[in-house]
Amino acid sequence: MTFRTRFAPSPTGPLHLGHAYSAILGHDMARARDGAFLLRMEDTDLQRSKPEWDAQILDDLTWLGLTWDEPVLRQSEQLRSYDPALERLEAMGLLYPCSCSRSQIQAALAAPQEGVTHEVYPGTCKRRDMTSRQPGDALRLHLDRALAQFVGIYPEFEETGPAHVGTHRIDPDHALAEIGDIVLSRKGEDIVAYFLASALDDISQKITDVVRGEDLFGFTPIQVILLSLLGHAIPRYHHHRLIRNEHGKRLAKRDDARSIATYRAAGKTPADIRAMVGL
CATH class of the missing domain: 3.40.50 (Rossmann fold)
Incomplete structure (x- = not known):
């Protein structure tokens, strides 16, 4: 079976280094296996999800050099x-x-x-x-x-x-x-x-491997x-380490100082971002 994974952000704020790590990791895993990498906007929170954040996410991911193999799936549209x-x-x-x-x-x-x-x-x-x-x-x-x-x-x-x-x-x-x-x-x-x-x-997109942060491992059973x-088959799961700040705290969208857009504005390159997250 072809390896298929996805990056599934919520367009409720800017992507930060933790998002970049998850997206790059999933993308690289798929490319290394001659598989497929998909992008999904988990925007069922209709109040907090904004089109400007959706557009910024697409722009940041493209700048990072990531490509996806099917049209973006937006939950709000289905x-x-x-x-x-x-x-x-x-x-x-x-x-x-x-x-x-x-x-x-x-x-x-x-x-x-x-x-x-x-x-x-x-x-x-x-x-x-x-x-x-x-x-x-x-x-x-x-x-x-x-x-x-x-x-x-x-x-x-x-x-x-x-x-x-x-x-x-x-x-x-x-x-x-x-x-x-x-x-x-x-x-x-x-x-x-x-x-x-x-x-x-994950089922409708035929995802074989769910790549996401270890903070979600505890809720995988549900x-x-x-x-x-x-009656659906269960995908494999890959819960990766989290990117944390100097105090050991998980990054959040409100942490604009570590947003991809902020690093881009400061002149960082996609290679710099990979190095910063240990890839």
């Missing part, structure tokens, strides 16, 4: 494509409506960030059924029922990243204690959770669970 998966999970009895606070739901829909504690949902709405769903309610995955679908034979995934290399089997106790009933969507606002949209797009429930 929001209805995730509906069949939600409908199937609903038909399996694995979803329930949640009317908890908007801020809680909004935070749960986004990709996790290192240093931001993931609060396991306490189950406030867990006894509700789908007939009680109201406008504005979110949909949560009933993880207990989802895990019960596997009848004790839990799915596995292969990890090729340096810190977690090997085969990992889903641990149901860990998933319940550390991940819980995640939000998958919010009704009436065309918002789909990172966990679901990203996993489904994507593996979702894909397994929906």
